[in-house]
Structures are given as C-alpha cells and as structure tokens.
Amino acid sequence: MKQFSDDGARSWLSLLRQRGDYGASPIRGGGDRAAAALWGALLFGVGGLAALSVTVVPYWPEAHPRVYQALGLGLLAVAGVLVGIRHHTGRVLRHGLLGVGVGAVTVAVWAAGPAPQSVLPALFYAFPAVYACLYLPRRVAFGYLVAIAAAYLGALALHWRAPMGAQWAITVAAFGVPLLIIVTLIDRLSVQAWYDALTGLPNRRLADFLLAAEMAAAGRHGRPLTIAVCDLDELKRINDTRGHRAGDQLLARAGRTWAATLRAGDLLARTGGDEFLLVLPSTTADQAAQVIERMRAAAPDITFTAGIATWDGREPDYRLVHRADAALYAAKAERRGTTGIASAGGVSTVIRL
Template sequence: MATTLATFYAFGGTAGLFVSSSAEPGTPRSVLFLLSLTALASGAIVGRWGARWPRNAFHLAVGSATGLIVTAVLVAPDPLTSLAAAILIAFVVVDAHFFFSGPQALAHLAAAATGVTGALLLSDGIPLGVVVGLDLVLIGIGIVIHRLVVLASTASLDPLTGLSNRRGFDQALDELMSEAARSRVPLSAVLVDVDHFKSVNDTHGHEAGDRVLRRVADVWRRELPAEATFARHGGDEFSLLLPGMPGGDALALVRRIYALHPDISLSCGVAQYRPGDSASQLMRSADRALYDAKIRGRNRAQLFTGTEGTRSSDGVVIV
C-alpha cells in the first residue's frame, strides 16, 4: 500500500510540475507549483514511513490527495490546465479501489468525482459534456480496478478452506519479514500437518479428508488473533505467521488450539525469526521442527532452537 501510494504521489507531483511550468506566470502558477511540491513531499513521507501506518491512516492520505487535486483544478489559470490537473484524480480512484473494501472505495470515488466535478464546473470555459465525460471515465476505471482486485484476491485463496493459499501466504511472509527486520518486532512461523491424512482419504474417501481440512481451518481461524496469517500450505499442511509473538508464546498458542482437536492428530513445527534470517530460512526452521515432531512420534509440537536442536516448551506431548 505504502509503495503504491508513494508512487502515485510522486508521479502526480511530477506531472503537476510540468502542468505548472506550462501555465502563464502569476499567482495561480505559483500555487500549482507549491501543490506539486507538496505532493512530492507527501510521496517521500509515505514511502519512508507509510509501511508502519495502520490501514485507516491511508484514508487520510488518499483523501488528502483528492484535496490537493481539487485545489489545483480550482486555482488553475485556464481551462486546459484545469483539465490536466483533473485527470490526476484517476490516481485516487485506483488507490481507493486497490486499498479499501467496496463501500469505502465507493466513498472515496464519490468524494473524488464530486470534488473534481464541482471544481471544473466553477472553471470558465469547460463544457458540461466534457465534465460528464471525465466522470464516466472515472467510474469506468473504478469498475475495472475493483474487478481486478477481486480477481487478484480470489487467486490468493484456497477454494476448499477459504484460507490463504501458498501464494497469499508467501506475500504475507515477505511483508511481515520486512517489518520484522526493520522494527525488530518478534515473528514466529508455524507449520501444521495432519498426521496419517492419506489413510483418512484411502479409508473414508476424499470427502472425509476435505471435512477434516475444513474443520482444522475453521477452528484455527476462529481461535487465532486477528493479525495472524493462516494458510493452507498445500495438501494436508497448513502454515501460520504470528507477528509480534516470540517462539515460546507461539508454541503456547499452538498448544491451546491444538487441544481443540482431540480426534485429529496434528504435528506442528514452530520457529521464531532471528535477525538476518531470510524467509526461506525461517520456513526451513519451522519445517525442521515439524520433521522432528514427526520422527518423535507425531501428535506433538516442537520448537526450533537452532544448533541445539528442537524441543517442545516442556518436553511433553501436546494432546
């Protein structure tokens, strides 16, 4: 989100500089120039610190972009410059549908279209038909971007369980690894495997196996904290990311949720991110812990501890 918004601010500000340079000298030209510099500065701020912002903060950032563009349209010295500034509102439409859910995106689209429409109508020399045409273009862009976002989000979901799939998990892993490396906030990864899953399919059929996977998904999704990422990693294996949680706490959480499956045998491997680890190293550590859990009898959880091997927090089987 931060990178996308910063990019649009940067291109919008740069475009504004070209627009202001072509306007007639005078106060409006100076205001356009200052608005362009403000957009460039905003892009730099978002690019530097935006990744740490909560999602709600982006409503203000996108709304501010709308305000800058509407102001530019109002102060433009001539109709052509007003139209050039108004076209930049397309960046806001893309951002809104890319960042926010349907109703929120529509609210930003309505605010952007209303603001630019009003500003253009207040400008002399711009026919109503041109303004309506621009509004239709904005609506069309919004519809297309919304559809593309829906398709992209669906591509990152597992159709059986409704969880993230491997692709969605890898995207979340990259983002959380970057945040952990930058802020030193703990991050734990967990691999959860359904023991003897093949025998369930062979004995009771694939529908029974699917029911087991859905039950595991439903229980863990209900019990995990909101910031966790839980995904079907593939086959009968699930993967979990717990930002802000060290390995010992992650193992305790696994133990609590694990106990809610008395009739399903699960093996779990837990690993904590260590400074300097890559994403692949973190997942290999979790996979090593999972492997140790299986060779020690399955139906247990292991915590990876590096060169000293792996162990559960208290050395006992988790049931």
C-alpha cells in the same frame, strides 16, 4: 467459511496498520513500492506530455496557455523524481502524489476557461482516481473519488455557466462509475490471488507478506515472534481410501476449527497441500506449544504434527520457516501427532503427548 477467514486476515492487517507496521496492502496490489512509484511516474509523465502538447499542436484556445506549460514541465519533473526514488516511497508520499495529481488537473480545468473544452482536461481526473483504486484501501479510494468530484466542481465554479452543472455530472459519472466497478473487480481478484480457495484462509503468498511485516514489527518493538508449521497426518490416507472430496472436507474443517481457537492478531494460513502456517506475535515457543494443544483439543479427531521455531531477531523469514520445518520433521521421525520445538542451536525437542 471464506467470510470468516477473510475477516480474520483483514483484522490482522488492521492491527499492523494501527501499529504503523503496515505499508501497502497486498489486497490492493500495493505491496511493491517500486512498482507503485513507477506507475505513478507513468501517469505523471503522460499528464505532463499532454499538458505540453496543447501548447504546440492545434488545440482549442485556453484562457491561460502558459499555465499548461508550467504544469507540463512540473509533472514531468515529478515523474523523473519518482523514478529516482522508486525504492524509497511509502504511504505518505502516495497521498502526496494523489494530492498533487488532483491539484494539477484542477488547475488545468480552471486554465481552460469557461468554454466547453474544459471537459477535456477533466478527463485526466481518471489518473489519480485509478491510482487511488489500485494502491489504497477501498474506503480511502472512495474518499478520493469524492474529493475529485468536489475539486472539479470548485474549478468550474470559478467560471460558472448554467450548462456546467450537466457537464460536471456527466463527466464525474463517465469516470466514476467505471472506477467503482474496477474497485469491486480488484477486490474479487485479490481474494482469488491471496486466499486459498478451499479453506478461505490466506495462501502462501499472503502469508509470506504478513510474516515479513510481523518480523519487522517484532524487530522494532523488541517482542518475541514464534511460528509453527503444521502437517495433517491422515490426509493422504483419507484421499486414497475415501476420495479427495473427503480430504477436502477435512482440510476445510481443520482450517475453520483451528482458526476459531486463535487470538486476535494470530495468523493461520494454508501454505501447501496438507501444510498450515501459524504466525504468533508476542509469543514464546512454550506459549506456542500451548496454542498447538488448544488446536488439538478443539478437534481431537484431526491429528497433525507441528514444528515450532522462535525468531532470533536476525535471521531472514525463509530461515525461520526452515527451522520450523526441521522441527516438524524431527517430530514426525519420533511419532506423528507430536510437536517439535527448534532450539537456537537448530536441535529440535519433541513434545510427546
């Protein structure tokens, strides 16, 4: 069940990415652009200070000490720029920063010369590797790990000595293996943070992110966007008479059955105790009502009331959800198991079955 819904949400994210409407993945913790930029600034700042420090404190002799001075000043400058533009960063800039970071460490390894101490600047490859693991999809992060290993080997090859083969392998393993473990742990924690444990569906936090992304896409491309809020009608009675285990089974079956009726690109999320949210791109209110009827037909014994609202192209996401809730309450007031549709004026029309 969890695998089914997880694949569905990832497919929905994939569609956004293909259309260019997907920024930083919430699954990887990259939804906050400012936070990603500030973490990058911190890593560049620490790297810059480290590069400058070896020129003023006792340290092993470097083959090119002035290179460290230039690297230190340059990395500090990049850190300052990142702080200034932290609210205006994006995917392309992140790849650029990773390229700069990997290049800077590679130059530092070369500048250390053929002596064994060249392993010390190589440890800073962990900085761009960690950043890639935190803010990029797994496959892309793995690609950066391979690129880092290749760049390190290339830097060593310029001063090649026989022992450098073992030096390269040990150093890459020292930061590569822990990072692979970190990636796996991040993915597991992301599932817990972004998905409902009972149904395996996206939770409210992930649904809010995806709804905002789809609203932005609808606005750019001039497509309709409709949402629906669905409440199970019998959950409280079942919890009271048959126990919460039976109620949990009802929620899980509802999520699994309803999700199977949706199109690729539609989103179903569990946003509350008995509440589900449908996000239906390129869909009108009448078409959304048909989707609701397919959900009812797929599980006739699971009764629910729904409220539908179509985005007007201007309102914020919370207002759109509020109108869908109002349509839901209007439908419940008329009769449970029906569907309410919010009109542009805020008045709900109830579809009777």
